[in-house]
Amino acid sequence: MKPAPFVYHAPTSLEKAVQLLDELEGDVKITAGGQSLLPMMNLRIARPDHLVDLRFLDSLSGVKLTDTHLVVGATTTHRTIETSPVVRRVAPLLSEMASNIGHIPIRERGTIGGSVSLADPTAEFPLASVMLDAEMTLSSVRGTRTVKADQFFHSALQTELAEDEILTSLAFPLADRHSGSAFMEFSRRKGDFCIVGVAALVSVRDGRFDTARIGLCGVSDRPFLSKVAEQLSGEPANEATMTRIADAISAEIEPMTDGRAEIADRRDIARALIKRTLPLAHERAFVAAQGGSQ
Numbered sequence: 001m002k003p004a005p006f007v008y009h010a011p012t013s014l015e016k017a018v019q020l021l022d023e024l025e026g027d028v029k030i031t032a033g034g035q036s037l038l039p040m041m042n043l044r045i046a047r048p049d050h051l052v053d054l055r056f057l058d059s060l061s062g063v064k065l066t067d068t069h070l071v072v073g074a075t076t077t078h079r080t081i082e083t084s085p086v087v088r089r090v091a092p093l094l095s096e097m098a099s100n101i102g103h104i105p106i107r108e109r110g111t112i113g114g115s116v117s118l119a120d121p122t123a124e125f126p127l128a129s130v131m132l133d134a135e136m137t138l139s140s141v142r143g144t145r146t147v148k149a150d151q152f153f154h155s156a157l158q159t160e161l162a163e164d165e166i167l168t169s170l171a172f173p174l175a176d177r178h179s180g181s182a183f184m185e186f187s188r189r190k191g192d193f194c195i196v197g198v199a200a201l202v203s204v205r206d207g208r209f210d211t212a213r214i215g216l217c218g219v220s221d222r223p224f225l226s227k228v229a230e231q232l233s234g235e236p237a238n239e240a241t242m243t244r245i246a247d248a249i250s251a252e253i254e255p256m257t258d259g260r261a262e263i264a265d266r267r268d269i270a271r272a273l274i275k276r277t278l279p280l281a282h283e284r285a286f287v288a289a290q291g292g293s294q
């Protein structure tokens with residue numbers, strides 16, 4: 001199918017883009033990679049009157065390292081994030097999660113800003129942004145504001161973004177160099193949105209967990225950060241601890257069913273994924289603590 005008629009706008013500056021969002025009347029939609037919105041338009045689930053394309057705003061694309069943060073422009077593609085040596089070095093969890101999104105042609109076009117703005121509860125980047133404490137920058141004619149990732153996601157497909165706002169960048173605080181991370185997901189076919197995904201980020205000291213964060217996608221209406229995982233701090237980093245925490249987190253989550261997997265199946269998948277993800281993150285943290293890299 002083809003989309004319903006719309007007026008296409010290709011601003012070349014952020015000022016012009018926010019001005020368009022302020023002035024245009026009717027249903028005005030932003031597009032970046034078009035990998036979610038354009039299929040919805042083709043199916044006529046979305047029928048915007050105006051489409052504001054962000055792809056020509058050079059200032060919104062690319063990866064920058066500051067003393068304290070990794071700053072990723074909103075129109076940076078999944079593939080750039082997956083393959084960037086800088087991202088791999090300072091935020092390996094982000095590049096590992098990027099590599100699990102769809103297929104390469106989707107990753108070549110889809111953008112991190114589009115993914116977090118869409119806020120699909122099974123998507124990788126919303127979970128990555130919460131796991132890594134990202135700070136989102138939002139711009140409109142009214143000015144610029146920043147929102148922490150844990151405040152950004154309201155529910156499935158609902159975010160803090162107002163209709164006239166553009167997400168311009170995500171700033172990730174640089175992680176402890178001695179931490180290790182891992183991400184694994186379960187999907188019916190490679191490249192599908194996952195049913196459940198698990199991310200783990202830990203640091204170890206003297207054979208014990210020092211810090212630990214475990215997050216899941218596909219088990220809630222937004223990225224889920226486990227409170228139970230905080231109990232890992234100070235616990236011996238062995239198989240018994242990791243099995244106990246996997247059982248506890250699978251009881252902590254309150255998954256929904258969406259026709260793809262039943263609630264009990266999601267708990268089982270979450271438990272199985274935690275049992276694999278956590279030891280891998282631990283192993284990587286151990287290597288990092290010895291002076292190696294993940």
Ligand SMILES: Cc1cc2nc3c(=O)[nH]c(=O)nc-3n(C[C@H](O)[C@H](O)[C@H](O)COP(=O)(O)OP(=O)(O)OC[C@H]3O[C@@H](n4cnc5c(N)ncnc54)[C@H](O)[C@@H]3O)c2cc1C
Pocket residue numbers: 029030031032033034035036037038039054074075100101102103106109110111112113114115117118122123124125161165166167168191192193194
């Ligand atoms: C076959 C297939 C498989 C896929 N598999 C996965 C998967 O496994 N995991 C996954 O996470 N995604 C998957 N996707 C979705 C893909 O990652 C999309 O690229 C992503 O969800 C949206 O990014 P986009 O840049 O294409 O955004 P668009 O489609 O252009 O826009 C998506 C939404 O975000 C809004 N938006 C975009 N950019 C901004 C911005 N900067 N500020 C404010 N609002 C903005 C748009 O208005 C729109 O509502 C898949 C897509 C396909 C077609």
